[in-house]
Amino acid sequence: MFLKKAKVNGFGKILDKEFHFKPGMNIVFGPNESGKTTLAKFILHTLSTPSKDSLKYKPWNSDVFGGVLETSDGVMKFGETSSDKYDKDLLESISFLMEDDDLETLKIDKDIIENSLKKKSERTETGRIIKTALNNLENTDLNKCFAKLSNELEKIKAQLENLKSSINKKNSLYLEKKKLTNELNTLIGKLIESQKSLEASRNNRLSYLKGEIERLKTKLEELKKSLREVQWVEKVEQNIIFEVSSLISKINNVRSEIDRLEGEEKALNQLLESKNEEIESRFKMLGATSHEDLESISLRLKHLNLLTKMYGDGIKETKAEEPLWDIFIDDPTIIDRAEEEEQKYTELKNSLEQQKTNLQNNIEKLENGAKYSKDLSILSAAAGIVLLALGLLFSKLAIFMYIPSVVFLGIAIVLVIKWRKNLSNISVLQEKLVELTIRKPEPPQIWKILSQHGVRNLKELRKKYAEFLEWKATNVEKQRKLIELKEIEQEIIKELSRFNVNGYAQMIVSAVDNLQRTFNEVQELIYEKESLERKLTQIRGEYLSLQKDLKNLHEVLEEELKKHGITRQDVESYRQHFEKYQEIKNVISEYTKSLENLEKQLRDEDSDSTIRQLKSNISSLENNIKNIEERLRELSKQHDNITIDYNQLNELLQKKDELEFKLKLVSLLSGYVPAIFEHLKQSYSHFVENYYKVFSEEFTKFFNRISGQSKNFFVTPELTVKILVEGDLKEPSDYLSGSTKDLIIFGIKSALYKAFYDGNLPLVIDNTLIRLDDSRLSNVCEYLKEESSYRQIIILTSDKRIIEKLGDEANIIYLEG
Secondary structure, eight states, rough: OOOOEEEEEEEEEEEEEEEOOOSSEEEEOOTTTTSHHHHHHHHHHOOOOOOOGGGGOOOOTEEEEEEEETTTEEEEEETOOOOTTHHHHHHHHHTTTTTOOOTTOOOOOHHHHHHHHHHHHHHHHHHHHHHHHHHHTTOOOOOHHHHHHHHHHHHHHHHHHHHHHHHHHHHHHHHHHHHHHHHHHHHHHHHHHHHHHHHHHHHHHHHHHHHHHHHHHHHHHHHHHHHHGGGGGGOOOOHHHHHHHHHHHHHHHHHHHHHHHHHHHHHHHHHHHHHHHHHHHHHHHTSSGGGGGHHHHHHHHHHHHHHHHHHHHHHHOOOSSSSSHHHHOOTTHHHHHHHHHHHHHHHHHHHHHHHHHHHHHHHHHHHHHHHEEEEEEEEHHHHHHHHHHHHHOOOGHHHHHHHHHHHHHHHHHHHHHHHHHHHHHHHHHHHHHHHHHHOOOOOOHHHHHTTTTTTSSSHHHHHHHHHHHHHHHHHHHHHHHHHHHHHHHHHHHHHHHHTTTTGGGHHHHHHHHHHHHHHHHHHHHHHHHHHHHHHHHHHHHHHHHHHHHHHHHHHHHHHHHHHHHHOOHHHHHHHHHHHHHHHHHHHHHHHHHHHHHHHHHHHOOOGGGHHHHHHHHHHHHHHHEEEEEEEHHHHHHHHHOOOOOOOHHHHHHHHHHHHHHHHHHHHHHHHHHHHHHHHHHHHHHHHHHHHHHHHHHHHHHHHHHHHHOOOOOHHHHHHHEEEEEETTTEEEGTSHHHHHHHHHHHHHHHHHHHHHHOOOOOOOSSSSTTTTTTHHHHHHHHHHHHTTTTTTTEEEEEOOHHHHHGGGGEEEEEEEO
């Protein structure tokens, strides 16, 4: 057996690590306290049965404790009890060389060694028995024995066949009986279930019917109570109700007509009010205060219309060849006004451009200042932080570092504030610059008018005005008519001003037309107002007549209600109550029939199809159960009548097996006797030698080879080593060095393994070779090389010499300190 992998989840200081081993030589190298001994202890405790000693390796900083060893024989889990695991004392005696092994305290459990030797020799005991049997068979006639055994076997088989037929018949009866029993149990289960279902159905049906009956009775009581509330309709004749209803209907019609007239009156009053407001607004437009002023206004409007007609005819006769001349005639100073507005427009544009230039210069200065403040603040802050760090590093110079640090940090804060302020000012100035860029001065109003006639600058205006002067000089008659038109125009404007209208030459005609139109609208409004007043008087007359009719109808209604002892509310709700009365009576009749039907069902449960079906099923199941029970009684009687002697059967079967084994053994022995004899002979010769002698020779051979010199060692029957000093046997620990003691421990465990253990276990060496000198270490390494050819070697060491001597042939695993 050899180890393949060690998976340590938690053991001592090792947590969640894997170690891979190979057959042959393996070296686990690491400094002290790196976990070598812990790994060796983990292997020991995992290969052996669980013990309390392993609990001291439970990690203190983790809840995980244990791991797994993967070996060539399978997987072994730490702390798990298994028949595949080894005795811990046996492993410590022959397979583990631990750093804490000491010659003074080394004890070999002789019982374990003897048990191992006993197991080793048990196999040869079996061989000895077989050999004795073969020696006896050499003097025996195997053919005669075979024939005798065959005859006895045939007789036994005949007796077994007779018993077999009886057993088969009894078994068939038993199986049939078992089948019927199962069928009977199934039917009984079904019967119980059906009975439970029947009982449940009865209870559910009873509960349902009683609940429905109670519900219907409750409903009937409620309906009878509701019926009593509307039963008064039986005492009143329907023709009386119809007559009173007709009166109420007439009253409602009259009232609705009155409401309609009130609505019309209200609407006419609102319409009259709006007409009065319109008339008042028109009066104000015409400058009138009452209807009496309309006649004088009519005469003035006629005069204005005459002047307007004369003005219009004169305009047609004196219309200029060029529309622009009319503008020049109306405004002789147009050139001076155009020059003045043009100059103002130019000055405004120049002012805006100057403001934009100034803002751009200010923004550039502020940006430069902000950049300078930012750079200085960064430098000051860096200097302050560096001085603060130096103060923290050099405590003696701290006071000289802290003061400049605070100063520089203060300057940095001031500069940052200044920088932020400059950025804020830049943002404000940029907004102003955007506003100035968007803002454009309005061109002079006069150029908008002149551009409609193709004049866009002063040069063109002067040119056109010169043309106008030439035209004016050649048209004197037109000039005279124009002067007359001006006079008419002034008179029209004067008349318009009496109507509170500011008229200009361009809008004289439209102003007069508006006044005339307003006058006509006033006349129409006055006519409409008079028509509305006449209609309102008519509506008020109808309203008074209807009020009188309504009073008379109310008096007649009161007399009828008092006469028949009913109220108006009863009349209005009579139809609804009568319908409700009829409906309740019909529902009561239906509920009464349903109640009678439910009570009938309650008395007769067979009317329910489910219960009828369940009763039929139960009856059928009871008949089937009765038939099966009768059949079971017959089968039991037949089964009990067949008796079998099982003691005789067992004896016959044992004899049959014994005879068959003897026949097989006799037939096989003739071919294997020579091989068995030779094997037994070799086994006997191997174990004849005394185990004490083998152990002594192995130990002496190992020690002499490793130390290079012979010592007077003596191995006692208790498997302890003594040294011969001056004729007496002494303890070697009193006379030998520490490295020699380590070799003795190594030799004892190696000799025990070779002398007494008949298996293959790995050899685990935990840093026990570190005290050996170079010569002995070289001999040990040569010995381990030979051992590794048939046994796995795992060396856990911090000695670099072992790496140098065995590293080329070994699987090396490095541990970190």
